[in-house]
Amino acid sequence: MELENDDYRTISIASSGDDDTVTKVGDQIPEIIDGLKPWYSVITRIDLYWVCLTIFGLIAFFVLLMVPESESKDPLSFEEALRALLIMAGLVFGVFFAYKYVNAFKKAIFPIGCFALGQGKERYEVQEKIRWGVVVALIISLLSSTVYGLLT
Structure with missing residues (x-):
């Protein structure tokens, strides 16, 4: 497995071995990686x-x-x-x-x-609160301005 500094493809996986094992592991790896994606991955x-x-x-x-x-x-x-x-x-x-x-x-x-270890975990929690604030504030402001525009 290689981690790359690319905006669109960040992980490359190469496997070799028995066909049944490679196929089984190859089907499980995308599920594991998708579970690791943050909720804001579309924004990134x-x-x-x-x-x-x-x-x-x-x-x-x-x-x-x-x-x-x-x-x-x-x-x-x-x-x-x-x-x-x-x-x-x-x-x-x-x-x-x-x-x-x-x-x-x-x-x-x-x-x-993000890999949060030690003090990085505290920074990650603060950043997560900021992320939620930014996203929620943006959504609420867009919805409220749309509703206001439709009502007036």
Whole structure:
């Protein structure tokens, strides 16, 4: 068995031996591994790169929709071009840093795996309370805003 530092495949298992034994053990191993997965394993599998790229694409799309087409095809002045370039650079850097910080937060709060020994067990219990707080708070806020939006 090999543990890998990969976002999608963290464990590799190779077995050899009698066909009946390998088949029996091969059927039991996925059940054991699935039992070890934390309840938040779906969150750890989300690739925030694609989420941020989609958000950036949607923002760019809506910006293009909001800019009216002008009848004159005059080129932008230097000041206007510089302002547009600075706005785009700010948007790109904003999305990039948001991705980096949200991804670091996700990895800290929702690790792929955790082995809690000694004092690590206390830290794990505190992190578990934080995880429940984050998830429950998010779900309650989404549900309450949806209900409020439907009622008003």
